[in-house]
Structure formats: C-alpha cells, structure tokens
Amino acid sequence: MTTLETAPVLVPHRSPSLRWSWGLLANLVARNLRVKYQRSALGFVWTLLNPLLTVGVLIAVFHYVVRIQVPHYWAFLLSGYFVWSFTLQTLTAATTVLPEHAHLARSLPLPSEVLITATVLSRLVEFLAELALVLILLAAFHHGGVPAGYLWLPALILLQVALVLGLTLPIATLSAFFHDVQHALPLGLMVLFYVSPVFYPASLVPERLRPWYQLNPFAGLLTAYQSALYQGHAPAPGPLALTAAEALVIAGIGYAIFRRYRALLPEIV
Amino acid sequence: MPSSAATVPSSPRSSERPGGHPPALATLEPAIVCRDVVKHYYYYEHRTTSLREMFRRRVLRRPLHVRQPRFALSGLDLRIGQGEGVALLGPNGSGKSTVLRLLAGIYQPTSGSIEVRGRVGTVMELGAGFHPELTGGENVRLYGAMLGLSGRELAARYGRILDFAGLHDFIAMPVKYYSSGMQARLAFAVAICVDPDILLLDEVLAVGDQAFRERCMERLHRFRAEGGTLVAVSHDPEGIAALCERAVWLQDGQVRMQGPTAEVAAAYAASARQGSGS
Numbered sequence: 438m439t440t441l442e443t444a445p446v447l448v449p450h451r452s453p454s455l456r457w458s459w460g461l462l463a464n465l466v467a468r469n470l471r472v473k474y475q476r477s478a479l480g481f482v483w484t485l486l487n488p489l490l491t492v493g494v495l496i497a498v499f500h501y502v503v504r505i506q507v508p509h510y511w512a513f514l515l516s517g518y519f520v521w522s523f524t525l526q527t528l529t530a531a532t533t534v535l536p537e538h539a540h541l542a543r544s545l546p547l548p549s550e551v552l553i554t555a556t557v558l559s560r561l562v563e564f565l566a567e568l569a570l571v572l573i574l575l576a577a578f579h580h581g582g583v584p585a586g587y588l589w590l591p592a593l594i595l596l597q598v599a600l601v602l603g604l605t606l607p608i609a610t611l612s613a614f615f616h617d618v619q620h621a622l623p624l625g626l627m628v629l630f631y632v633s634p635v636f637y638p639a640s641l642v643p644e645r646l647r648p649w650y651q652l653n654p655f656a657g658l659l660t661a662y663q664s665a666l667y668q669g670h671a672p673a674p675g676p677l678a679l680t681a682a683e684a685l686v687i688a689g690i691g692y693a694i695f696r697r698y699r700a701l702l703p704e705i706v
Numbered sequence: 707m708p709s710s711a712a713t714v715p716s717s718p719r720s721s722e723r724p725g726g727h728p729p730a731l732a733t734l735e736p737a738i739v740c741r742d743v744v745k746h747y748y749y750y751e752h753r754t755t756s757l758r759e760m761f762r763r764r765v766l767r768r769p770l771h772v773r774q775p776r777f778a779l780s781g782l783d784l785r786i787g788q789g790e791g792v793a794l795l796g797p798n799g800s801g802k803s804t805v806l807r808l809l810a811g812i813y814q815p816t817s818g819s820i821e822v823r824g825r826v827g828t829v830m831e832l833g834a835g836f837h838p839e840l841t842g843g844e845n846v847r848l849y850g851a852m853l854g855l856s857g858r859e860l861a862a863r864y865g866r867i868l869d870f871a872g873l874h875d876f877i878a879m880p881v882k883y884y885s886s887g888m889q890a891r892l893a894f895a896v897a898i899c900v901d902p903d904i905l906l907l908d909e910v911l912a913v914g915d916q917a918f919r920e921r922c923m924e925r926l927h928r929f930r931a932e933g934g935t936l937v938a939v940s941h942d943p944e945g946i947a948a949l950c951e952r953a954v955w956l957q958d959g960q961v962r963m964q965g966p967t968a969e970v971a972a973a974y975a976a977s978a979r980q981g982s983g984s
Contacts, residue, residue: 455811464851472839544834545852546811546826700814704747 455548465555470562484563485570488522495636505637509667512579514636515571516666517659520597521635523564524655525626527601530556531608532619535706542703549702550695553609557602565594575666584669593661593672596684600654603688606695613706614698634659651676654683734787736823737904737935738809743818745779745804745959778804779959782818788903791936793946793967795974796956802939805956806830806906809937824903824935827853832910833893838882842873842892845881849896863899870925871895891918898925905929907938911945923949947971 474480492514500510507513534556541547568590576583612618633655634642642650650656657680661672779801786792794802807813808820810828835849846867850860868874871891881889894910911922926949930936940946946967947953953970955963963970 458851458854460856461851464848468837468840468844468848471844472837476839541834541852543807543812544830545828547852703812 455546457548458551461547462551462555462558465551466559466562469555469559473559481563481566485567488519488567491522492518499636505641507638509579512575513638513663513667515574516663517635519564519567519571520659520662521630521633521655523560523597524601525630527557527560528604528608528622528626530560531605532612532622535609535613535702539703539706542706549609549699550606553605553695554602557598557605561594561598568594571666579667580669586665586669586671589661589665589671593658593665596661596681597658599688600658600680600684603684603691606691610695610698610702613702629653629655632656634663638663651679652683654680654687657683734790736785736821737788737790738784738786738823738937739819739821740782740784740805740808741819743779743782743784743808743820744777744816745801745808745813746777746816777959779808779815781960782956784954784961786935786937788824788935789930789933790952791930791950792938793950793953793971794937794939794956795941795953795970796962797978800956801959802956803830803908804959806908806937806939809904810906822904825854825901827897827900827902827905829894829897829906829910830908832890832897833881836881836889836893839880841880842877842884846877846892846896849893850900853897853900855900863901867892867895867899870899870921887915887918894918894922898922898929902934904935904937907936909939909941 473484477483492511495514495518496511499505499514531553534553535542535549538547538552542549542552572587572590576587608618608622612622632650632653639647639650639656639660657676661677661680664670664672782801782805784805794805796802804813806828807830808815809822810826810830811822812828812830833849835852836845837848840848846864847857847860850863850867851857855863868877871888871894873888873892876884876888881892884892890910898905905926911919926936930949936949938946938950950967953964953967953974954961955970955974963973
C-alpha cells in the first residue's frame with residue numbers, strides 16, 4: 438500500500454519548450470482579448486457596465502442611505518472600486534484557467550505559468566482602460582486638473598500585479614488538486630470585500646483595530662490608490678512599504694507552491 | 707528517488723547525408739536516449755480531490771486505502787539515433803502516448819533519465835491549440851507560438867504554411883467554419899513548418915482526405931530525407947511502415963520487441979490475432 442507521502446519529489450528538469458516565453462504570453466493575451474471582444478458590437482461597454490452598475494448601487498446606498506461622511510463619495514468609490522473588481526475577476530478566473538487548457542496542456546508542452554500570467558495580464562489590459570476613464574473623470578470633475586498623485590500609479594499598478602499574481606499562481610495550482618478551492622474562493626472574496634476599504638475609507642475603522650486592519654495587503658493597496666487618485670497626493674510611505682513587503686512575501690510563497698506542483702499540472706487537471 | 711534528466715542543446719541537423727537510407731544505428735549520434743524511465747500516474751489514482759480526505763489523512767492520521775500506482779512505463783530503455791524513423795506499436799494503454807509526452811517534456815518521468823537533443827516538434831493532436839472564434843491566420847500565429855516559434859520565425863514561415871495547407875482563400879475566416887479536414891491541414895502545416903530536428907507524431911494522420919494524407923506522407927518523407935528524426939505512434943503498422951525503418955513494440959509499459967519495422971509489425975499482428983495482445 439502506498440500513500441501520498443511516498444509520492445516522488447518532483448523532477449527539477451524542464452524541457453526547453455517549457456521555458457518562459459514572452460511571445461507565447463503576448464499571443465495568449467491577444468487571444469483572450471480578441472475572443473472576448475471581436476464579435477461584440479458594444480465590446481468594452483459590456484465590461485464597464487457591470488462595475489458601473491455596482492458603483493451606481495454603492496453610491497446610492499452609501500451616499501444617500503447610509504451616508505458615509507466622505508465628500509465627493511463618487512470620486513472616492515471610483516478610485517478604489519476598479520482595483521477591487523480586477524482582483525475579484527482575476528482570482529475567480531484563476532480557478533478555471535488550468536481546466537480550460539487541460540486538453541491543450543496534454544497535447545503541447547506549454548508552461549503553465551504563461552497560461553496563468555496571460556489570464557492576469559488580459560484582465561490587466563481591461564483594468565488599464567477602466568483606469569484611464571477613472572483618471573479622466575477624476576481630473577475633470579473632482580480635481581479640476583491633473584494631481585501629482587497620479588505619478589504614483591505605475592508603482593501602484595506594479596504592486597497590484599505582484600500581489601494578485603502571487604495569489605493567482607497558488608489558487609490556480611491548488612484548484613487543480615482540490616475542487617474545494619472553487620467553493621471556498623467566493624466566500625473568501627466576499628469577506629475580503631468587507632474587510633477592505635472599497636466602499637468606505639480606512640479612516641472609519643476604529644483606531645485600536647487599525648494596525649490589524651492594515652495587515653490586509655488589499656487595505657494598504659486600496660488606501661494607496663485612494664491617496665493617489667481621490668486625494669491626489671503621494672500615499673503614506675510606511676503603510677505602502679508594508680503592503681509592498683507583504684506583496685513580495687505572498688508572491689514568493691505563491692510561486693513556491695506553484696513551482697512545487699507545476700510538473701504535475703498537465704496530468705492532474 | 708527523483709531522477710535528473712538533461713536536455714542537451716540543439717545540434718545542427720546533419721545535412722550532408724544523402725537522402726534515402728540512413729546509416730546503421732550504431733554509427734548514429736543519439737537524438738533521444740531514455741534510460742530506465744519509469745512513469746506512474748500516481749495522482750490519477752491517489753490524488754486527494756477534497757480537503758475532507760486530506761483532513762482524514764493529515765489530521766486524523768487515518769490512512770486512506772489506496773491502490774498501487776498504475777505504471778504507464780516501467781523501466782523503458784530506448785535509444786533513437788539522429789535521422790532515424792521509429793514507429794511505436796502496441797495496444798491501447800501500452801504507454802505509447804506516454805512515451806511521446808515524456809519526450810516532448812509535457813510530462814515528467816517518475817524516475818530514470820531522458821535526454822533529447824535538438825528542437826522537438828510535438829503533434830499529439832492536430833489543432834489542439836486552435837481557438838474556433840479566431841481566424842485561420844490568427845490561429846496560425848497562436849499555434850506557432852505554442853509550438854515555440856518566435857514572432858520573427860513565424861513571419862518567415864507564414865507563406866510556406868499557407869502554401870502547404872492550401873488555404874489562402876480562407877485565412878481570414880474563423881476556424882469554426884472550417885471543415886475538420888481543413889483544420890487538420892492548417893495544423894499539420896504549422897507543425898511541420900516549425901522545422902523540428904525531432905518530430906513526435908501521435909496518430910494524427912487518420913483525419914483529412916486521401917490527398918491530404920498523401921501530401922503529409924510526402925512531406926514526412928522529405929523531412930526524413932533531410933535528416934529529421936521521426937517518432938510516430940500507430941495502431942496501424944501499414945501506414946507508418948513506409949516512414950520508419952525501425953519499430954518498437956510496447957507492451958505494459960515495457961519494450962517487448964524492437965527491430966526492423968516489417969518484422970516487429972508482423973510479430974505484433976500475429977500476437978494481436980491470437981488475442982494474446984493484452
């Protein structure tokens with residue numbers, strides 16, 4: 438009788454065709470976007486409609502009913518919401534990307550990390566388009582000009598990609614082994630939505646809970662986005678450094694989990 | 707214990723050899739060397755598909771009753787010289803496709819070592835990378851990238867691919883409107899135009915019409931004549947016999963017999979007729 442513990446440790450060897458390929462990545466991102474948009478007349482409008490409706494509902498509820506005391510609440514909400522919807526959609530897609538390519542992965546030597554990264558990047562392209570729209574709206578109707586905080590965006594986007602990719606890799610890997618991931622993830626994301634400052638500012642969190650609250654890397658990321666976009670100035674360096682450190686640790690652990698099991702992924706999914 | 711398997715960088719295909727019969731095996735530089743390769747699909751039978759099972763095992767320390775792993779390959783030794791053509795014969799489940807996947811690097815061996823020298827082209831299934839919504843041209847670029855071509859390499863081959871497929875008029879049409887034969891033609895055209903040193907072919911030529919099959923066979927002959935190494939899987943010894951001078955008969959994950967294709971194919975056919983094939 439054999440148990441899982443005696444399973445062989447994975448062979449470190451990788452076929453040359455399994456090495457990272459930027460060309461393949463670019464082709465997969467182009468494929469994902471083409472397939473999504475090319476036969477739809479309204480295209481990107483549909484992608485915007487869902488978050489815009491949600492933003493509309495959140496504004497109605499938290500500006501007119503619950504009355505969160507934030508001036509220009511719409512501007513505050515827009516500066517963080519799209520970061521959240523990027524996270525939500527990318528992590529949800531992470532559970533299906535490997536099964537969707539299962540047949541392909543058994544036919545061709547495709548590096549799984551490229552498949553997974555392509556999912557993140559094609560969503561990022563959409564995010565950048567949404568962000569451009571938000572930047573224009575905020576500059577025109579909230580700041581009346583381009584605030585200095587916008588300069589921080591490249592760094593924040595990089596941080597966001599590292600954090601989300603660091604979560605996407607292990608989620609995609611583990612969901613190939615445990616179907617439970619598909620069930621658990623929506624619950625986790627639901628909790629994460631409420632414990633992250635998406636529709637309320639982190640400053641409303643009671644002072645004594647704040648240090649714990651700030652441990653959530655999404656709290657740090659969203660607060661930084663809100664500083665840069667809504668307030669229009671540089672994010673506070675301390676919390677931002679903490680978030681960056683957390684993102685690096687998460688990306689490191691996530692990659693390690695993925696790396697440990699990646700050779701098995703084509704057989705398993 | 708895990709093994710190490712090495713992949714030696716590509717060596718240029720020898721082109722000075724005259725087309726026709728390759729020299730005897732002993733004089734050939736090896737293109738592929740498998741030593742004592744074991745592959746078992748451990749996780750197919752034993753993987754934990756739920757956290758509940760994991761909890762039982764890890765936390766309650768209650769062992770799960772699991773069966774022995776199914777061995778797809780148990781100690782395969784195989785040496786294929788550069789420019790050789792080798793047919794893999796054997797009944798379903800004998801490990802033929804597993805051998806190809808291991809050589810392609812799709813799967814990793816459980817133990818043993820695999821050395822592959824040169825650029826490998828893999829065709830497990832024609833058109834596996836195609837997306838039905840994309841046009842023929844877009845799919846050629848995508849599939850080319852999946853097969854390992856850079857953008858520049860693909861651009862240099864694009865015209866040749868369309869010529870071989872004979873689909874110039876349909877290249878702007880989504881692939882979902884193609885017939886299965888047209889899809890196969892396009893896929894094979896991309897795969898062969900990658901110009902691999904070693905071509906791994908699963909049973910893919912069963913699709914397509916007679917004319918297409920003949921074109922493929924002719925192209926594969928040229929590939930062989932130019933010194934390419936071919937490893938092809940087949941249930942049907944007749945079709946590939948013409949392309950491969952050597953055959954390897956796999957049975958239960960081991961080499962049962964190897965030698966000149968005609969002899970091995972005859973022995974395999976005799977065994978299959980007797981019903982002792984499995």
